[in-house]
Amino acid sequence: MRNFxxxxxxxxxxxxxIFEKSISRYECSSLVFLRRFKNSSYASYLDSSRFNTLIDVEYAFSEIDKQYGKSAYGNQKxxxxxxxxxxYIYRYISYTREISTKKAFNLISPKELVEHYYVYHTQSEEWVISRILEIKGKNEDFFDKNLRIKEILKKSYQTY
Structure with missing residues (x-):
């Protein structure tokens, strides 16, 4: 785990x-924008250690637009x-747990997370993560990149 x-x-x-300004920048629904962001090369860029500057929000939008084009699909914002x-919370999870944006979104969907917004947004980030894990029946092992290898090794040692 990395320090914040x-x-x-x-x-x-x-x-x-970026997420906040997507409302005025895009005609599509918030969920469509979030799905595009999650799968974008720009999100992967933020996940990596390759970046050296954040540029600005408009640059992020232009990169997402290059990859996906315009959409007016959906209307729920x-x-x-x-x-x-x-x-903020998705990047906090991704940064501190050193996981991809996609994996953070896979832990809890934007639709589910926004349902908890009014209760969760006033709490600490770590509290939010622990509640999400609890709801999902998971623990911090969810973020362990080597968990699968550890489980295989554990099983192989148990057979001897």
Whole structure:
């Protein structure tokens, strides 16, 4: 687990801003935008250690647009505050647990997470993560990249 340092904070705030401003930038629903973001090469770029500057929100949008084009599909939009928090919490999870954006989204979908917004957004990030894991019947092992290897090794030692 990585400490949530100044870079992590900057990334979480930046991603929160991207999500928040998606309301005015895109005609599509919030869920369509979030799905595109999750699968975008820009999200992968934020996950990596290759980045050296965040540029700005418009640059992020232009990169997502290059990959997916425009869409007006869907019309349900989440509030700006909820979207900011979603962006922030997903990046917090991704950064501190050193997992991809996709894996963070796979832990809890945006639709599920936004349902918890009014209760969760006033709590600490670690509290939110522990509640999500509890609801999903998972523990911190969910974030362990080597868990599958550990389970195989454990089974192979048990057979001897």
């Amino acid at each position: 340092d100044s870079l992590g904070l900057e990334l979480a705030q930046f991603q929160g801003e 989440y509030s700006a505050d909820a979207l900011y928090w979603l962006g």
